[in-house]
Amino acid sequence: MSSDLTFKSIAELAVLLEAKKLSSVELTQATIARTKAVEARVKAFNSFDETDALAQAAASDARRTAGQARGPLEGIPVGLKDVISVAGQPLTASSKMLVNFVSPYDATVTRKLKHAGAVLWGRLNLDEFAMGSSTENSAFHTTRNPWDLTRVPGGSSGGSAAALAAGEASMTLGSDTGGSIRQPAALCGVVGFKPSYGLISRYGLIAFASSLDQIGPFTRTVEDAAITLSVIAGHDPLDSTSFKTELPDYRAELGRRNGPWRLGIPKEYFGEGLDPEVAAAVQAAVEHYKKLGCEIKEVSLPHTKYCLDTYYIIATAEASSNLARYDGIRYGHRSKDAKDAIDIYFKSRAEGFGAEVKRRIILGTYVLSSGYYDAYYLRAQKVRTLIRQDFLNAYKEVDALLTPTTPTPAFKIGEKADPLAMYLCDVYTIGVNLAGLPGLSLPCGFSKSGLPIGLQVIGQPFKEAELLSIARAYEQAHDWHLRHPNLL
């Protein structure tokens, strides 16, 4: 099987599978072969199980033969970020804390993917507990950018982005707390989609910052993102923050919406620190929308400069609370050197967590501690209200916003040793999480040195169908998404 097969979209593969020109076993074998050929250099996976994947593929082919195929994801190999539970499979969060953990149950998205007939293929690397923007914080290894192996794939869902870009899966899932899907998608040249907060159940997702976390897909095309969303979205009684809303057939909606749209360009996203090549690529995308007849309007999100600080207070506060569960008692790493029960807490956490996780727990504990709560955490929650209001005000005039996804293309491994410099990578993506909006990154060009550049489209709450249609209007007229890294 050629690697061409592993670079096809879900929509294309579904046609071949349906016509019986291709079996899921053949496709899965091609995916395994491609993974074996490139993985030593890309290092996107924490683990995979060939035998299990081939058994799932054979079961999928049997369903199809029996006339019981379950839709467009039937027989498609998909990879999961290693924070999403699959019953009986390892779940590490790329942390020493969970190195031997095995999930006792399926996440809701896992259950839905299984129900849709997808072949679950591998556990993908990330920054430990999804804290980081490069996968360099993984306790196991750093994933490489398939376009330049000396550079990072972005993070925290770097394994999910790199595996898809390198042809090691046909779709992958990640999670996005401050840009952890969109930023690596931009850096690896694929589509990355974070839907509205609450649209996809977080049940079975390892919690980082619960008011910001959202699961979403990495795909080769916007259409594939729509296909995947229809499978994994929906209210779930097991996630009390999951939202009850009407779910359209997102793929069908793509064909029904042609604009023209009113698109806002937030001026605060084009200032200092934006790489000129990224600015030029995004500007060219804006021109394309103008040619399509869209009304382009400059808008202002005046509290943008406070997003980063607000985010690092709220996210670390929630993380310090969520990660209190890793105490060495019920599951996870337990220190062998503890002298008593309380000492188990101190030493297990010291041994199990890496530096960035410890830093964030310290910061989060500090901003929540007595005497500082009002000055930091409560104030950040109030600024969050203002940030959200900025977006809602803009949406009185426009249907969606266009911005760069990241300030620069992929940076070198080891380049950003200072935590604050790393935090600034997320400057264009975190506002979307604070406001709970849907955001999508899609390829919009390459730098002169051959690195992908991402365009971010930010939509209105729960108007995913419109957001996807806007993104697709650009994608249909360009072929950036059809380029693949040459790893062989």
Added chain:
Amino acid sequence: MSDLTDLNIDRVANLARLALTPEEKTKFAAQLGDVLLHIEQLGKVDVTGVEPTAHAFPIYNVWADDVAQAGLPVEAALQNAPAQRNHMIAVPKVIE
């Protein structure tokens, strides 16, 4: 906003039940000092009369019907326990 020198790393690490080495304490205190310096600018925002946002969309208490449902079997619930005995998690003695 608070004075930066207030980040007492020993106190906070104790609250977080996290043992830090002397090197980690020095390094984190300096790095978090930089982060807190950046965060200071939030003090400039006028938040008079602004309600805090806990979630991006208004979510209130969600009630489930009080109906017993099957949970994880004991073996599955304990399969990741670092130490177990008689279907219980084993820990060192807490009370002398």
